[in-house]
Amino acid sequence: MNEPLKPNSFRSGPDEDGLFGIFGGRFVAETLMPLILELQEAWEWAKGDAGFRAELEHLNAHYTGRPSPLYFAERLTEELGGAKIYFKRDELNHTGSHKINNCLGQILLARKMGKTRIIAETGAGQHGVASATLAARFGLPCVIYMGATDVERQAPNVFRMRLLGAEVKPVSAGHGTLKDAMNEALRDWVTNVDSTYYMIGTAAGPHPYPELVREFQSVIGREAREQIMAAEGKLPDMLVAAVGGGSNAIGLFHPFLDDPDVAMVGVEAGGKGLEGEEHCASLTAGRPGVLHGNRTYLLQDDDGQIKEGHSISAGLDYPGIGPEHSWLKESGRVEYVPILDREAVDAFQLLTRTEGIIPALEPAHALAEVVKRAPTMGRDKIIVMNLCGRGDKDVQSVANYLGMEV
Amino acid sequence: MTARMDTRFADLKAEGRPALVTYFMGGDPDYETALAIMKALPGAGADVIELGMPFSDPMADGPAIQKAGRRALDGGQTLEKTLLMAKAFRENDDETPIVLMGYYNPIHSFGVERFLDAALDAGIDGLIVVDLPPEMDVELCNPAVEKGINFIRLATPTTDDKRLPAVLANTSGFVYYVSMTGITGSAIVDTDKVEAAVKRIKGHTDLPICVGFGVKTAEHARIIGRAADGVVVGTAIVNQIAGSLDADGRASADTVESVATMVRGLASGIAAARLAQAG
CATH class of the missing domain: 3.40.50.1100 (Rossmann fold)
Structure with missing residues (x-):
């Protein structure tokens, strides 16, 4: 017999193209592509850097309370x-909420990449609050896109974000929910690609976001x-x-x-x-x-x-x-x-x-x-x-x- | 590749002027009106037609084209109908190149093979799919090129010299240079920078370079047309359509003619581009 196949692992994805089987990938406009590749470089660096890990662990313990x-x-x-x-x-x-686990990791990446402005989308407002919180902690301006419907039904979180110094931009396109907020955040990103880090709130989006969000979570x-x-x-x-x-x-x-x-x-x-x-x-x-x-x-x-x-x-x-x-x-x-x-x-x-x-x-x-x-x-x-x-x-x-x- | 595109750009080169590339949304505000607009474009001076395929989530588009897509979808437009529209146009015009422009998901949903066959049958010459960078060529670009349909790539200010060869590798027909980092319909560009970028890209390819995003007036078209092989106008045309609609958002008697008038104005700007340069 030939050598046995390597044991199948469910933990090895994504592959180098950012694919989990047929899922994932990098379906973005050309304007964003160089930035996505730059993010990937920063992420590869972060994975191997003991100093990055130590800083993340320190903040997880003393800021988040892990x-x-x-x-x-x-x-x-x-x-x-x-x-x-x-x-x-x-x-x-x-x-x-758990959202801060991801935001902490990402804001350290943003700093490493020399980005000076944070944008994020939010649905319930939990990711928006976590993003605004860390933008305040790291002294970066922050814009949060939030569907107009969600702005209404999550009013306390909207107020929290504003208190934290973030600008909350209601998005009325579509039904004014998370998907529309994400479209608008992508439009901002493509416009301000030099200065801006897009802090995606969930394990989705173009590679390497699904992988890095998963790792931080x-x-x-x-x-x-x-x-x-x-x-x-x-x-x-x-x-x-x-x-x-x-x-x-x-x-x-x-x-x-x-x-x-x-x-x-x-x-x-x-x-x-x-x-x-x-x-x-x-x-x-x-x-x-x-x-x-x-x-x-x-x-x-x-x-x-x-x-x-x-x-x-x-x-x-x-x-x-x-x-x-x-x-x-x-x-x-x-x-x-x-x-x-x-x-x-x-x-x-x-x-x-x-x-x-x-x-x-x-x-x-x-x-x-x-x-x-x-x-x-x-x-x-x-x-x-x-x-x-x-x-x-x-x-x-x-x-x-x-x-x-x- | 379909011959219409190369023939058109060769003819324009001989004529000594850049191409006027006009974008509008398939099905905006309804199928019949959009088809009438499409039929009126070549006579008004459009050299290449970009036919928008509406999508619910147009991430790279500004408010004008977002709304046009919404009007089209509300009017019942589908990818199938957009292809039908191109086919109906081809019955009377076998020379004007047609480029379908939009996002990947409706094509993904339709099925890539089925879509390409239908596109060939409808007389489509090229595709611009915003969310398919070279890294994803295996999805649609390679199959399209194999079938003889041009895959027209967007190059942007963030596409540096290192990346440009990858962007140009499987591109044919023309290169669409996006004049700014931003969404469609943003404010006019720094024209000197655009000229420099066009020259930079020309150092890497013999393909025609068309410039879009932010070109709104005949004067813009004239200035951009000095350096570029083509000028793309989209949002301004879409706004013209929107402005002609009645209070209920339906086409008025004036809709088609107002678009044609506007395109004639743009064409005069294009015609003046190289004259100005000579003078």
Whole structure:
């Protein structure tokens, strides 16, 4: 016989062209291409540079407050009566979500590249707040593009960004949500390519963004791995995380991808149901296409026009998904399921009352899936869920949904 | 390659003037009006037609072309209809080169092979696809060139001498020089810099160089046309269409003629480009 094939790894992507299987790539205008290549050089340098890593680790520890705890949700576990439920509590990070993990890494890259101005897109405002926070910390001017609809439904975050000194530009094109904000950020970037660093908020966009965002977010999974081994002496049976663009999910999943006994579930926004148009379940209900620099699953019509999604959660309201998730879906390594607005709001209330934690609506989607799965699993099984953001920003949305006055 | 493009640029060279390349959006504001505009363009002085393929998320376009795409899509335009429109135009004009311009996803969705066959059948001479840099040539550029359709590349101020050979490698028909780092419809450029850039690119290729982004008036066309082999006007034409619509956004009796009048003005600027230089 010939030599056996090398063991297949789910952790080796992307290849040198930025591809995960057929997904990913560099679908950008020529004006941006030299900059994308320059970013790639800076990223290759950063990966190998001990000083870069040390500075990132220092800021992660002393500015963000890492490691975030891995918390055993005892009351919720009792309530659901099945698998033990642990939360990776990235909602306790400075700025209130996992987004800062990525922004810290990227702003160090921007500084290395000599860029003097930061732009970012934001949906729920969590990435916008994290970007504005670090722009303030590093003394750089910052412009945040945010869909006009989101500006309205995430008013507290808009105010926070402005307090932090960022300029928030509402985008009214399209339906005024995350996709439109990303288009506008790309238009700014192409115009101000010399001075500006585009801080993409999720593990999507042209190569090398999906890879570098994943690496900066993988601190979540690396910590969770050590913490669960310390707490339980074994790996978890299942990981669950919400996917909008997919950065918190890939951050949790990636360090476990080559552990075949760890099942993984990504939870998409099912909105008002997949039978209609009002959802954002690109992996469950979309098909592969090209948008915002990468090939990935997209919600699109028969003519290849991108659809507007819907979710109660502004952070999941994006008709695409990071390309690595598309590949993990097609390879069968990760299962992706939709959760409805209603189910997410129920889970939001459940967690608030059983554990005294108000989650963001994004992880409330992941929690709704945990609520379905945990009771079907034995009490000796372990689920780790990424509690990637806190819910202060969503109190108004939930009140509106429930018909309550704040 | 289809012969129309090379023939057209050779004829213009003999004539001693640059090409007027006109962009408009397929299906804006509706199929019939857009087809009538397309048919009127050559008579008004357009030498090459860029036919926009509308896309929901035009990342490299300014507000004018964004809105034109939205009008077209709201009017029911699809990639299939844009190809039909070109085919209908070809029934009466087998000489004016047609270049399809847009973004990759509608083509990706249509299917690359099927698209190229339909494009050849419709008499398309070239493609400009904004979000396909040379790094992605395997997607559409290589298959298009194999079928004999020109793949026209954008070169930009950020395309330096080191990168230029990669950008020019599989380019044919002409090179589209983007006069600025920015989106379509931005303010007029520093014309001296544009002239220098055109000369720089000419050092790397014998292909005609057409300059676009920011060319709005006959005077701009005249100045840019001194150095370039062609001048691309898009946003100004799209704005002319938008300005001619009635209160409900529908075409008026004046729409086609107002575009033709404007293009005639641009053509006079083009005709004056080399005269001015001689004088």
